[in-house]
Amino acid sequence: MARPTLIFSVMLTAWLSGAATVSALAVAQDAPRTFTISPDYRFTEKSGEALYNATCAGCHMPDGKGAQGAGHYPALADNPAVEAAPYVIVNVLHGRKAMPSFGDAMDDDQVAAVVNYTRTHFGNRFAGSVTPSQVRSLR
Numbered sequence: 001m002a003r004p005t006l007i008f009s010v011m012l013t014a015w016l017s018g019a020a021t022v023s024a025l026a027v028a029q030d031a032p033r034t035f036t037i038s039p040d041y042r043f044t045e046k047s048g049e050a051l052y053n054a055t056c057a058g059c060h061m062p063d064g065k066g067a068q069g070a071g072h073y074p075a076l077a078d079n080p081a082v083e084a085a086p087y088v089i090v091n092v093l094h095g096r097k098a099m100p101s102f103g104d105a106m107d108d109d110q111v112a113a114v115v116n117y118t119r120t121h122f123g124n125r126f127a128g129s130v131t132p133s134q135v136r137s138l139r
Helices: 004-016 024-028 048-055 085-094 108-120 132-138
Strands: none
Touching: 048 108, 085 108, 085 132, 108 132
């Protein structure tokens, strides 16, 4: 019987790599397998809203209110921590705790766009836009 973590890992990898289905053989075998996502994978979305929906909404929810269940996904809505732009940039670039990093999958313009979107939506109204050069300096 396949271990649940292997099944989840296979399914997550397939989803992230754009595969529509996972081979039953890959899921059913107990033999260790290595699955990797292409190192050249890049998000194509450009707007902050599209990037948020593609990368953040699955955990932080479309309304930014976060979620609790199998894990804790903090609310971004009305969150004073989001005021500190460098804090948000670093979290997007490098991840935090269980949050994955997106620095290798987004360019500086995309990171700036999603950070600006997060800082100006969901009840957040923080002044000052993040620039791609600020993102570059924190990579």
